[in-house]
Amino acid sequence: MKNIPLNATIVLVHAAWADASSWSAVIGPLLKAGVKVIAAQIPMTSLSDDVAALKVALERAGAGPILLVSHSYSGAVITALESDDRVRGLAYVAAMPPAEGETVGDLFFREPPHEKAPHLEPDGHGLLWMSEEGMKNAVAHRATAEQNSIATAAQRPIAMKCLGEAIRTPAWRTKRSWYLLAEEDRMFSPKTQHFVAERMGAEVRSHNVDHAPQISAPATVVEFLLEAADALLAVDHLAANNQIDKEKDMTTYQHATIQGHKIFYREAGSTTNPTIVLLHGFPSSSHMFRELIPLLASHFHVVAPDYLGFGYSDAPAATDFQYTFDNITAQIEELLFKTLGLKKFSIYVQDYGAPVGFRIASRHPEAIEGIVVQNGNAYVEGISAAFEPLQPFWATRNEETEKAPRSLLTKQTTIFQYTHGAKNVAAVSPDSYTFDQALLDRPGNDAIQLELLHNYTSNVALYDAWHEYFRKHQPRTLIVWGQNDPFFIVPGAQAFLRDLPKAELHLIDGGHFLLEEHNELVAGKIIGFLGRGQKTDAGK
Numbered sequence: 331m332k333n334i335p336l337n338a339t340i341v342l343v344h345a346a347w348a349d350a351s352s353w354s355a356v357i358g359p360l361l362k363a364g365v366k367v368i369a370a371q372i373p374m375t376s377l378s379d380d381v382a383a384l385k386v387a388l389e390r391a392g393a394g395p396i397l398l399v400s401h402s403y404s405g406a407v408i409t410a411l412e413s414d415d416r417v418r419g420l421a422y423v424a425a426m427p428p429a430e431g432e433t434v435g436d437l438f439f440r441e442p443p444h445e446k447a448p449h450l451e452p453d454g455h456g457l458l459w460m461s462e463e464g465m466k467n468a469v470a471h472r473a474t475a476e477q478n479s480i481a482t483a484a485q486r487p488i489a490m491k492c493l494g495e496a497i498r499t500p501a502w503r504t505k506r507s508w509y510l511l512a513e514e515d516r517m518f519s520p521k522t523q524h525f526v527a528e529r530m531g532a533e534v535r536s537h538n539v540d541h542a543p544q545i546s547a548p549a550t551v552v553e554f555l556l557e558a559a560d561a562l563l564a565v566d567h568l569a570a571n572n573q574i575d576k577e578k579d580m581t582t583y584q585h586a587t588i589q590g591h592k593i594f595y596r597e598a599g600s601t602t603n604p605t606i607v608l609l610h611g612f613p614s615s616s617h618m619f620r621e622l623i624p625l626l627a628s629h630f631h632v633v634a635p636d637y638l639g640f641g642y643s644d645a646p647a648a649t650d651f652q653y654t655f656d657n658i659t660a661q662i663e664e665l666l667f668k669t670l671g672l673k674k675f676s677i678y679v680q681d682y683g684a685p686v687g688f689r690i691a692s693r694h695p696e697a698i699e700g701i702v703v704q705n706g707n708a709y710v711e712g713i714s715a716a717f718e719p720l721q722p723f724w725a726t727r728n729e730e731t732e733k734a735p736r737s738l739l740t741k742q743t744t745i746f747q748y749t750h751g752a753k754n755v756a757a758v759s760p761d762s763y764t765f766d767q768a769l770l771d772r773p774g775n776d777a778i779q780l781e782l783l784h785n786y787t788s789n790v791a792l793y794d795a796w797h798e799y800f801r802k803h804q805p806r807t808l809i810v811w812g813q814n815d816p817f818f819i820v821p822g823a824q825a826f827l828r829d830l831p832k833a834e835l836h837l838i839d840g841g842h843f844l845l846e847e848h849n850e851l852v853a854g855k856i857i858g859f860l861g862r863g864q865k866t867d868a869g870k
Contacts, residue, residue, distance in 0.1 A: 338394050340555060470541065508535070594642035603631045615766075616636050648780075714818065752839055
């Protein structure tokens with residue numbers, strides 16, 4: 331309970347053959363624990379109708395964080411809900427969370443029915459009802475006779491239409507989830523429950539309960555929900571209370587000499603904490619993480635380097651250093667493994683940070699504890715039409731074909747990179763693009779950037795190798811993607827799920843430099859995701 335903010339709401343959604351009162355034995359203890367509760371009523375006339383009814387119920391929840399809770403059929407309802415930033419997590423109680431293109435029926439009939447499960451036939455109106463025998467032998471066989479008689483009398487039917495409507499985009503792809511697995515369930519196969527929970531990457535709590543534990547074992551459900559709320563809503567509590575020891579976790583500014591050149595890096599947090607390495611994009615530097623670092627520093631040892639030619643690192647002339655992604659990666663590798671002596675760490679990759687980070691990860695898979703991808707591409711699906719003007723430059727480099735990449739170095743384009751797709755342009759600090767442009771305009775820096783832009787094709791050539799790394803090692807991966815990015819588009823974010831099916835994907839209303847508007851949101855996602863199962867001796 332200590333991490334559940336006061337403005338949080340737990341929203342309970344009932345199953346078939348029930349209504350909101352089926353949660354009665356759970357609601358009281360939750361209210362007594364100091365949590366606001368809403369028990370939503372859904373008509374069960376179609377999945378779409380039920381999602382619409384849930385949206386209406388959510389209007390009562392206010393602006394605070396929400397934990398959505400489902401039982402049985404309503405697992406599909408909360409799974410089908412369109413993105414709502416207030417919803418911080420999903421809790422499934424013996425529930426059915428379909429994947430893309432899947433229906434409730436597909437999950438319900440995935441395994442043969444239990445020998446005591448009732449045979450269901452729709453009435454003349456296309457509605458399914460539960461008999462009292464079915465209620466006491468299969469739905470809630472651990473409940474009392476009186477409880478089952480009341481449940482049978484008060485039930486609401488479910489329309490056949492609800493079972494056949496397919497899910498388009500499952501919410502569990504972008505929301506963290508918890509699952510209460512009912513090991514003695516006679517209605518929804520425990521084997522299928524294991525399957526869906528693992529597929530979602532859910533935090534699982536298994537109990538020897540029947541299909542309706544909110545009736546037959548309410549204390550178990552209450553304990554599960556409070557634990558889930560404490561974990562899933564904790565980030566909001568931490569952000570609201572700004573629990574950062576500023577003196578201990580202050581950012582320091584360091585230099586290391588790597589291969590004869592000074593490499594600048596920002597560092598914060600205790601080295602006894604797990605390490606996260608923040609790898610910046612073009613045309614920025616570690617400056618892009620200036621507000622994220624303090625939010626992470628109380629949880630992680632944070633390292634954010636500037637590549638050679640960027641930020642405060644040295645910028646030897648393009649005639650004196652061969653600027654390729656292999657070479658700038660080699661310098662970051664030496665900084666991390668030799669200078670800082672890191673053994674294990676997570677990486678945050680954005681834009682250019684992706685080819686740097688994925689080179690490091692694929693070469694040192696044993697060192698990688700987790701990956702946070704923020705508009706960092708590794709799939710051809712993610713490359714937008716904005717790259718088309720660069721094709722002649724990549725094919726044949728000359729003065730004429732250099733005109734297109736040179737346009738990427740202008741003030742106008744730098745401002746565009748930061749502001750296009752932003753949810754609120756006024757929230758984007760001009761410090762960001764002004765600082766970047768000042769460094770781009772340094773004498774000789776255009777030649778450096780042209781070398782790297784021309785070498786960008788070397789990254790695409792490595793995509794297959796990176797995919798193989800993903801498939802073989804399955805690194806824990808969190809994807810936070812500005813969905814309005816004009817350069818690296820949403821299909822590129824979704825493509826990661828092909829090779830990393832357990833990755834957690836969040837599409838956020840923002841642009842290429844998502845942190846300018848959403849650093850607190852992203853920090854919360856990172857803390858919540860990497861904090862799960864993270865060891866405290868992971869740094870040096």
